[in-house]
Amino acid sequence: MKLLGWWLMLVGTLRLVSVWFGFFDIWALRLAVFSKTPMSEVHGRTFGVWTLLTCTLCYLCAFNLDNKPLYLATFLSFIYAFGHFLTEYLIYHTMAIGNLTTVGIFAGTSIVWMLLQWNSHKPVPTKHE
Secondary structure (H helix, E strand, C coil), X not given: CCHHHHHHHHHHHHXXXXXXXXXXXXXXXXHHXXXXXXXXXXXXXXXXXXXXXXXXXXXXXXXXXXXXXXXHHHHHHHHHHHHHHHHHHHCCCCCCHHHHHHHHHHHHHHHHHHHHCCCCCCCCCCCCC
């Protein structure tokens, strides 16, 4: 597996923590992400499902870096997530700068890395018997 694939596996695994928080520990999700606003359990579960989808994209892309539509969908998931959290911080004021920084490190690194690796992954040729 290429290094970008390992990175995506790491990011997907770390996102699973947020999934857990969303479903089972809303207080921890509030402290870790949306520290400046009250959250209901339904908000937590919605966040958990959305984050579970992004975890799935990370895992699938990690093993299929040569799949252009999947690569694009995973890349866009980082753009959307970072954009979402940026608006939560700048417009709605529901996040602290520290929480945005953490998100920014992972999303920003992933966005830049995936842009730098764009079209560099080729399908592995199979041997014909």
